[in-house]
């Protein structure tokens with residue numbers, strides 16, 4: 001229990017800083033163009049994968065790999081993710097993780 | 102860094118009095134937002150306004166009961182899509198709580214804040230959204246007028262014109278030539294003419310293999326040019342001939358009855374099927390609303406896509422000056438969401454969230470052969486700016502699996518954006 005405290009405090013501190021930087025209305029706007037390919041709320045009706053309900057950590061890892069050019073399966077995401085900073089990528093991952101599949 | 106509407110309008114010289122728009126509806130209660138145009142920008146704004154604040158009253162004005170999309174209309178010309186698959190109705194928007202009126206907006210009064218519809222009825226609005234797409238600059242290309250379009254279709258607004266062009270291609274004899282004229286000035290969908298040339302070549306290769314495609318261009322370079330030319334070579338050999346402006350591609354006169362296009366140096370190109378893409382400007386209703394400038398297009402504040410000239414009027418899509426964002430359906434959709442967020446915030450007395458946009462234009466060169474160009478954009482000092490080092494085109498050196506994947510993802514994009522806008526895949 002005691003060992004967890006600093007981590008909790010740290011993550012609470014991070015999300016507080018985050019919340020200050022990116023409020024939900026801002027994240028919603030960042031997420032706007034994602035729906036044009038991944039479908040409304042990230043639920044895809046076609047060939048592009050759905051991202052609604054994708055586990056947050058997996059999505060962060062994948063989006064950072066897209067951005068760094070290290071995902072061998074990327075066609076378009078590598079080019080798009082270069083337009084977002086890490087805080088924005090984390091906020092987007094959380095946004096879609098919180099939507100039911 | 103982020104300019105508020107007040108800052109930007111003041112910087113642009115709007116009077117303080119003009120800023121005093123009331124925050125709540127005039128009719129005591131829900132504010133009323135009228136959206137003109139049920140295409141990529143307008144239908145998006147209507148849907149997202151409703152989602153962001155279900156208490157708002159949203160009315161969408163669009164003359165057509167079914168909207169035919171320009172995106173994928175080239176695939177219809179190539180025989181790769183059925184007509185019904187590129188048309189969309191408004192039932193799902195109605196179910197979402199948007200009032201849809203099938204009429205044309207004839208006039209806008211931005212002082213009284215009213216719109217007059219065909220038929221004479223009038224709507225009051227608290228905020229107005231215009232997404233009327235393009236209209237043509239008749240009279241700018243000699244010989245090409247509203248009667249000529251029946252002989253030499255433009256097919257640059259999807260609908261009967263697109264079907265006419267396809268029937269002309271079907272009626273053409275093998276060994277004929279399809280000539281396309283690319284206009285001067287800004288036009289909707291920068292890669293559109295070259296995707297169309299590709300799709301017509303696909304149709305010829307499979308049905309009329311001795312025929313030719315000739316592009317008479319007013320430009321010396323075009324969107325995704327190396328990728329298109331690589332694909333044309335791979336799939337169609339020398340079937341497609343592109344004539345740049347410098348090589349006498351600039352067309353200055355059209356004889357629609359004779360199906361001839363005349364270039365600046367006097368060369369007459371005789372076509373069997375002549376497709377003339379006319380010079381363009383913002384949809385006429387934007388002029389009526391007084392939001393256009395002397396370019397014929399609409400300056401906007403990039404943070405919200407509010408008109409730089411008339412407060413309370415938001416303009417989206419092809420009608421706007423939004424460079425470096427291109428005139429694409431993807432951009433109109435992205436702008437619609439930013440404007441919806443800005444209007445919702447404004448009516449609630451909050452600062453709008455920072456704007457963020459993206460674009461991707463997929464083009465199909467042949468079945469299983471797709472390419473793309475992408476960009477990510479933000480607003481700075483009231484202007485659209487591209488995020489440095491973001492976006493770009495598909496790699497030239499990519500192999501066939503990459504092109505195949507992008508062809509499939511292009512179809513995925515179409516399904517997703519249509520679901521996002523009209524609720525129909």
Ligand SMILES: Cc1cc2nc3c(=O)[nH]c(=O)nc-3n(C[C@H](O)[C@H](O)[C@H](O)COP(=O)(O)OP(=O)(O)OC[C@H]3O[C@@H](n4cnc5c(N)ncnc54)[C@H](O)[C@@H]3O)c2cc1C
Pocket residue numbers: 137138139140141142143162163164165168170171172173174175204205206207232233234235256257258289290293297384385386417418419420428429430431432433461462463464
């Ligand atoms: C051949 C071709 C291929 C294309 N391919 C792609 C593509 O693959 N991807 C892409 O992203 N973009 C593509 N585009 C571009 C895309 O079609 C436009 O950028 C997009 O339609 C712009 O959206 P908009 O809302 O500005 O206008 P539109 O979608 O054209 O909508 C305008 C609407 O307003 C209505 N309207 C006009 N005036 C009035 C009035 N007075 N009262 C009421 N309603 C009115 C019209 O009826 C129309 O429904 C293509 C274009 C062409 C021509």
